[in-house]
Amino acid sequence: MNTFTLLPRLATAAGLLALGGCAASAPPASTTTPTATTAPAPAPEPEVHGLSINVADIDRTAAPCDDFFQFAGGAWLKANPIPGYASSWGPRNLLQDRNQALMRRILDAAAANRAAAPGSNAQKVGDFYASAMDTVAIEAAGLKYLQPELARVAAVKDRRTLLDALAHQKMLQIGTYFNIGVEVDEKNSAQYIVGMSQGGLTLPDRDYYLKDDERSKKIREAYRTYLRNTFQLLGDNEATARKNAEAVERLETRLARASRTRVELRDPQANYNKMTVAEATKKYPHLELPRLLGALQLGAAKDVVVGQPAFLAEADKLVQTEPLADQKTYLRWHLVRTATSGLPQAYVDEAFRFQQVLGGAKTQTVRWKRMLAATDNYLGEAFGQLYVDEAFPPRAKAKALEMVANVKASMADHIQTNTWMSPATKEEALKKLNALRVKIGYPDQWKDYSALTISRESYLKNLLAARQWDFRDEARHLGQPIDRNQWGMTPPTVNAYYNPPMNEIVFPAGYLQPPFFNPDADDAVNYGAIGGVMGHEMTHGFDDQGRQYDAAGNLRDWWTQQDNDEFNRRAAVVGRQYDAFSPLDSVHVNGKLTMGENLADFAGLTIVYGALQKQLQKTYGTGPRPKIDGFTPEQRFFLAWAQLRRTNIRPEALRQQILTDPHSPGQYRTIGPLMNMPEFYQAFGCQPSQKMVRAEQDRAKIW
Template sequence: MKRTSTTRQATAAAFALALAGCATSQTATTPAATSSTTATPPPTAASVPGRSIVLADIDRSVSPCEDFYRFSGGNWLKNNPVPAYATRWGPRNLLGDRTQATLRRILEEAAANTSAPKGSNLQKVGDFYASGMDSVGLEKAGLKYLQPELNWIAAVKDLKTLQAEIARQQTLGTGAFFRAGVGPDRKQSTVYAVNMSQGGLGMPDRDYYLKDDARSKAVRTAYVTYMTNTFKLMGDSEATAAKKAAAVLRLETRLAQASKDRVALRDPNASYNKMTLAEANKQFPNLGLPTLLAQNGLGAAKEVIVGQPEFFAEVSNLLKQEPLSDIKTYLAWQLVSSVPSALPKSYSDEAFRFSQVTSGAKQQSVRWKRMQAATDGTLGEAFGQLYVDKAFSPEAKAKALQMVANIKESMAEHIQTNTWMSDATKQEALKKLNALRVKIGYPDKWKDYSALNISRESYLKNVLAARQWNYQQNVKKFGGPIDRTEWSMTPPTINAYYNPPMNEIVFPAGYLQPPFFDPEADDAVNYGAIGGVMGHEMTHGFDDQGRQYDSEGNLRDWWTKEDGEQFTQRAGVVGKQYSAFSPLDSVYVNGKLTMGENLADFAGLTIVYGALQKQLQKQYGSGPRPVIDGFTPEQRFFLSWAQLRRSNIRPEALRQQILTDPHSPDQYRTIGPLMNMPQFYQAFGCQQGQKMVRPDAERAVIW
């Protein structure tokens, strides 16, 4: 479950990956639910107190068979409104606050240590954070440290110097026009390739530029206001600032019209267009690709993989057709809007006012939280080592690895017993599963930051230096062996991911904490919580996108024609179900955009349920299984799954999620899979006709 930020300050590592997606329980004496159809514990099983299922959060006025989302966490939803500084609120946020407190202590200790050896990780972490917290210094500096980059843009006088500046902005990570970086060749995963992908938009999605509904118009208006006010802060008059904002909007609208939508971008084959550098230069002559790549350390590249040729053709035309002054204004905007937190407070205030319209946030996050996130994103492995020492034990890692092994075994059994897949496809699937790499907690090989210079002089200088260093770290991989030790998330990250070209699943230490993972909790709770995440990431390798990659991470069709058609048909049932979910009036989930995540939820939960049953069989054989807090292991499994997905979200943020996020809203991630699982019906005694039970003819079955 990789949930990405809306920021445009993406690192080259994140780009490479994109190319490839707690409270104490109370003892209860009442039955699991008030419904007469609810299963009751076997009379021979002893009831004992448990951990991690929060009984007070359960709304027993709701039947689990009518709305399991409300049953499992209705009281929590009522009692936990979204704080002013957040746009959504759930267990992940609570764990995030706890993790941030730990990281803050580490960072403040590092910042206070002014005698750390120069060049050491401790010095760099301390100076980066301290420079970011120096609000007085930021106000005093104004645009002083950004001015050299603005001067580079101002000096552009023709197409040749424009091409050189676009190349420079690639190294600065501003997001201007497109993204170019190094990642595994998706059809030859043993070598690195230069990948190019569409970009260049300042609003969260292309549709905000193209649609004329009231919501899109309001976002566009707010964006123009944001740009106008920022240009005024940079010294322009009201009239000049408004003219510049209009120019940027016009250019970005052109880019939006040429951009593929998010559903189209999910097709990995359509985004794989390998061509020689000479061919690319002929198709997109005004980009100056040979010069751009040579300038940025990729002069040895003879081929490029172009994600969206039509988009790059339009960029090439735009660079020739649009007034040079407007293009320079666009580049300046892309630069300044990529670093608002490194400029005086008035700049970040303007950026926040625009984000309020798109996300509904009421209050800007406090400075130290923003700087903690920035330090994690820039030097995450440097101080992540300290975090691991404090928050992640070897015992926790061993337990997590054992769970993954059990889930992998369950997945193998589901493949082998699959009734609609041929033996030939099964063998390829098992081969891919057996080749799956598992990374838990933290890297075996830490990043080397020795070439990155960080000081307390200027936070903005540090940010730009870190971006350039990160870009160089990415491009220098070209021509070398594939680095399979690399991580695309830092140890404190509360998330996980599957990487198709590497055929790997990765679980940072930040995720492996209560309430998602507790080595002391009973198996049913852990399998329903972090186990559900493990199964989700594992089965991403077999969702509608992941299934197109083979055991070695190559984009290759290893399915028989009949099996591929069967899968597509079954996945279509899932898409239809989710497209019918409507969290807001006239707003529906996009079943095509969320297909991969929905399939991973479906398959993952089924696989993990099987793994739990194997674990229970090892522990208890055919004997009685413990009832804890009044719930059977199966009931605790589903409750654990649901309680970790409860969340409140602002309507604005929910609308933006529906438009841009490949994950369905949490309420549907919770109930969507369960509505198709006979195991859930049996656990809670649900009957046909109840809302959580789909008729057999409408039920989705993947694995």
């Protein structure tokens, strides 16, 4: 998931699922639905075949009630090793490949169209992608188009001009020292405010600078090599490159020590520290905030929200106390590393050699895929208009909206029948659910790119222009009414999110694609797959973070103390369960870091199971519900959930995920919720002695 300054601290779902292909006709082994011993034998259920789970992917040697992850997708995992260019591989990658093929056709056609009207979206998209793919021109240009930016850093002669250079880098969305941008005020969601938060690091997390285990030391050594070699490419001799590398690492380590941990960052109340600009200027005098805001076209700001005050205090001291030459080196480094894709291949190779150590990939992703992603990132809604015309028919949107409505109705049922929540809290919860906004496919109102100039002259020039335009487009929101039509992801994105201050769930068209979502597919499979994501995102509004925001999106405590304590007690059970999961020796899932995503998986699946039952009742009434490929609807529902989270992942990437990602690894996202669900036990006839069955007193139950 991308990070959006306009949508801070999103509680996002990876929802890394994808529908299986058309199923084969072989019936499953020992997967019949149990019936009560006192009930009469049911009438034979009709056997039909259709758009369902892929039975060829099932590992028949595994028992579904002992290891459902292996049972549901073990054959697929064995047959689908990780490609050399990837760190992990799963159905989401297959959806990405399918999506990328369509996007490439659109972009190739746009790049070939030299007759597009100047200034049109088609011209800008075509020229951006064409310039990105013109590696001959990129090699020939060398550092030509970066020189003005390098010269700006070189011209810094004192603290004042240092801050000028820092402000300019913020306009180019380079994350030096800290992050700053316009966001929704989380305690007054009817207005925008300037937000400032910790940042300034190259490595993925503070712990990469501070831990002393062998893996962390190996990564830091690779990082030093990356730094030294890149500085030498810029023209530094070996001794100077080494000195500059040491300076960058030292400054970043200082910032890392002042940074909050990933778990600490999950506390929205602690990350909301509102103060006037005058107060912030007094607290952080060396950042000269009024001048910085003015340079960023944010001079009208009267207040700011500081996410991590202690971090910003350290950044303020760093600006004042560190040698100016070292800080210029730090700015120079971040400028170059964020411009790598527009520089000659030698720079790209150095960055990839470091990424190999960090994530374990063997070969680099082909350039067209990387530049396709860049085009989507920087011209997402211009490109998105071309994409949705081909990829998202109206009936797909109608089906998705129908499913969301059913999931929402099921959520309301679960709130109303909740046994531990007080009437006052239930009333507030239902108010929040009823106020939830749903965005499907693409924005109702597209961004206007008319002020952005794109040509075929230089990809790097286009890249920097697009970043600057995007920052200014964000800055213009300050002082304006909240833009409810704004999206934090582009239409082709294979992902979804819940945004607490806006109280909205958003599903881009790229996520709602075959084989991930198919309006013609079996309901049980659609609900287990994309429906599981819908439930996940919806229940993010009621997870340990999202529940702290009210119906209007304000960070406000609307829970009674008793209900609050009971929720935390129940959530702690989930935390302990995931703490016990260990995918590698001495490596355990962090139940606190992954709490929100685990709660959304578990609660979301429970809610969506209820929505499916409503849909099945509507379709079949009290009559028999057909099996497809030998599976009942309930079995297909759980198989779809599991098959769409199957993932092969390299050990290096798995360790990084456990350290930095709020999502648990795929195998635990699969089995974690099911181990708590009697509905799963019933669907597959599980017995108390089997591994997927938790004793009743050990089960988690939220909704």
